[in-house]
Amino acid sequence: MRAVYQDRYGTPDALELREIDKPSPNPDEVLVRVAAASVHPDVWHAVEGRPAVLRLLGAGLRKPKNPVPGTDLAGEVKAVGPDVSTFEPGDRVFGGDIGGVLLANGGTYAEYATVPADRLAGVPEEVTLVEAGSVPNAGLIAYHYVHHLGEVGPDHHVLVNGAGGGVGSIAVQLAAGAGAEVTGVDSVDKLDFVESLGADHLIDYETTDFTAGDQRYDRLFDIAGNFSYSRCKRALTDDGQYFLIAHEHFGATGGRYLGYLPQAIEVILKSNWDPHLAGMNFSTPAEGEAMGFLADALASGDLTPTVDRTFPLESVSEAFRYLKTGAVRGRIVITV
Numbered sequence: 358m359r360a361v362y363q364d365r366y367g368t369p370d371a372l373e374l375r376e377i378d379k380p381s382p383n384p385d386e387v388l389v390r391v392a393a394a395s396v397h398p399d400v401w402h403a404v405e406g407r408p409a410v411l412r413l414l415g416a417g418l419r420k421p422k423n424p425v426p427g428t429d430l431a432g433e434v435k436a437v438g439p440d441v442s443t444f445e446p447g448d449r450v451f452g453g454d455i456g457g458v459l460l461a462n463g464g465t466y467a468e469y470a471t472v473p474a475d476r477l478a479g480v481p482e483e484v485t486l487v488e489a490g491s492v493p494n495a496g497l498i499a500y501h502y503v504h505h506l507g508e509v510g511p512d513h514h515v516l517v518n519g520a521g522g523g524v525g526s527i528a529v530q531l532a533a534g535a536g537a538e539v540t541g542v543d544s545v546d547k548l549d550f551v552e553s554l555g556a557d558h559l560i561d562y563e564t565t566d567f568t569a570g571d572q573r574y575d576r577l578f579d580i581a582g583n584f585s586y587s588r589c590k591r592a593l594t595d596d597g598q599y600f601l602i603a604h605e606h607f608g609a610t611g612g613r614y615l616g617y618l619p620q621a622i623e624v625i626l627k628s629n630w631d632p633h634l635a636g637m638n639f640s641t642p643a644e645g646e647a648m649g650f651l652a653d654a655l656a657s658g659d660l661t662p663t664v665d666r667t668f669p670l671e672s673v674s675e676a677f678r679y680l681k682t683g684a685v686r687g688r689i690v691i692t693v
């Protein structure tokens with residue numbers, strides 16, 4: 358099969374297509390003919406091997422354990438392992454965190470990929486595979502923070518910092534869908550898009566500092582990570598909650614070795630005594646539950662996927678160059 362392949366960590370500009378063997382599913386896995394896979398900052402991290410700590414955390418010490426990048430997919434089931442009873446050949450499926458380790462290659466930038474069945478959900482009829490392929494990575498993070506950790510509800514005023522990107526565009530929709538009042542922060546070019554997702558208030562980060570205003574928020578989802586926690590705290594209500602999702606802006610912020618880990622550890626340690634951080638922990642999304650939720654939200658129309666642009670498998674380097682421009686609204690998707 359054709360696959361994007363990397364022998365060593367390095368810039369996505371060096372990624373190339375190769376012919377490699379098609380994988381076979383383990384007993385609990387399905388073999389998927391990949392139609393689409395999203396291009397997002399965590400794939401960039403895994404390809405670059407940066408921050409270096411990800412290599413110790415399971416991505417592969419000297420070179421990527423899995424030479425094929427990509428962490429999520431949408432496609433058609435071609436075969437199932439003997440222990441799988443939830444899917445059968447012909448089913449349209451989507452899912453994320455395929456590698457099982459955050460910031461590691463999961464093998465989805467290829468014609469075929471094997472995936473544990475419990476990380477997948479069926480793609481609703483009204484959604485194309487390209488649209489579905491834009492959802493899993495961003496949707497899993499957004500669901501985890503907005504619903505699982507943040508428990509957002511109708512009484513909350515929610516601020517999403519970085520509202521026009523992959524995670525933010527889904528977080529805004531989930532928070533608005535939960536009945537919350539939503540403020541979206543992003544660059545001025547994306548604010549019309551953020552409004553179309555259901556945000557009630559818009560802030561252009563180039564002209565307005567949300568930490569300096571009078572408005573207070575019950576939930577602050579910090580995807581951009583451009584202000585310190587102590588500064589963001591000023592924008593919280595008395596029982597407001599802060600959630601650091603964090604963005605390293607492709608190496609421009611975040612340390613080479615530890616990335617955002619020190620900031621994450623800081624807020625998680627402080628969560629032991631600071632009530633504004635009570636919801637922060639190192640938990641990761643429960644994929645099955647989250648994918649089921651996202652599938653239902655897509656089917657009901659509560660969640661609209663945003664595919665900014667698609668790139669064919671052979672143009673993966675170009676896709677990363679576009680991702681790094683910051684112009685992307687929602688997600689870009691590799692089509693296979």
Ligand SMILES: NC(=O)c1ccc[n+]([C@@H]2O[C@H](COP(=O)([O-])OP(=O)(O)OC[C@H]3O[C@@H](n4cnc5c(N)ncnc54)[C@H](OP(=O)(O)O)[C@@H]3O)[C@@H](O)[C@H]2O)c1
Binds near residue numbers: 495520524543562583
């Ligand atoms: N904590 C966790 O558990 C966890 C798990 C998985 C992933 N992550 C991280 O979560 C992040 C998810 O990001 P994503 O996929 O949504 O990235 P994305 O698609 O690149 O979106 C980020 C958005 O933030 C905007 N932005 C940049 N600077 C900003 C600023 N100063 N103020 C407000 N907005 C700003 C960007 O707009 P412009 O570029 O136009 O400025 C862009 O629209 C990734 O960095 C990933 O590593 C965290």
